[in-house]
Amino acid sequence: MSAAGEGDHAYNPYTRSCPSRRLLRELGELWSVLVFGALYDGPLRFTEIARRVDGISTKMLTQTLRTLERDGLVSREYYTESPPRVTYALTELGRDLADVMDALEKWAVGHMDEVLAAREAYDAEHAG
Template identity: 55%
Template sequence: MTTTQELAEGLDDLPYNVFAKACPSRGTLEHVTGRWGGLALGALYEGSLRFNELRRRVDGVSEKMLSQTLHALERDGLVHREAQPTNPPRVDYELTPLGRDVAERLLALIHFVEGSMDEVLAARERYDSARA
C-alpha cells in the first residue's frame, strides 16, 4: 500500500503541483471535480450527447451552469463540441481521449461513493444523533 508521504514525494517530480496556489492544474481539478463537471464527464462517458440530452441526464443543472461547465471542460481539452450547420443548429458534445481517461477515474470514484452510501448514511445518523 502506498503511503501519503510516498504519494507526496512522487508529486515533487512533476512539473505541476495542484497544491500550489498559482498552479494551472488547480483550475482543471476544480472543473473536473466540481459539482457539474464531474457529472457532465460521467454522463458523456456513455457517448456523444446533444446539449439538452446532457441537461436531462445531469438532473438539476441549469442551462447556464451546464453551458459554463462545458465551455470550461472544452477549454481544458476534456470535451469536444461539434456544431452541425443545420437548421435548427445541432450541437453534440463528446469526450476527447484525455476526457475519457479522466472520466474513467472519476467514475471509479463515483461507483465507490455510491457503493459506500450505507456506511455514509449510518455515519451521518451517528453524527446527527450525537449533536441532537
C-alpha cells in the first residue's frame, strides 16, 4: 500500500472525494469477495452462486452482482432458450482483480488461527 500523495496516479483513495474510495469499499464487502471466489473458476448461474455463497440472501446477491456488473468486473449473459437462463462471469477486468481477491481469501483462511488467538488475547487483556 502507498501513503497519501505517493505515485503518479490521478486517483488517490486517501483523498475524500476520490471515486476509488467507493470502489475499495464495494470490493471490501464480504459478499463481493465471496462472489468473486465463486466465479473464479468460470461462469455460473444465479442459483449456483447462491449455493456456493452460503448465507447470502437473494436480494444481497442481486445487489452485489449488479454492483460488480456496473463496475465492469462481472458480465451477465442472457440466453434465449427455453427456459431462458442467465450466467454470470468475471470480465477481463474482473479476472485481473480475481487473483488479488483469491490471495486475500487464502490469506484470511491461512491466518485465521493467528487472528482468533490475537482477538482472544486482546479481549482477555481488555476485559473489564
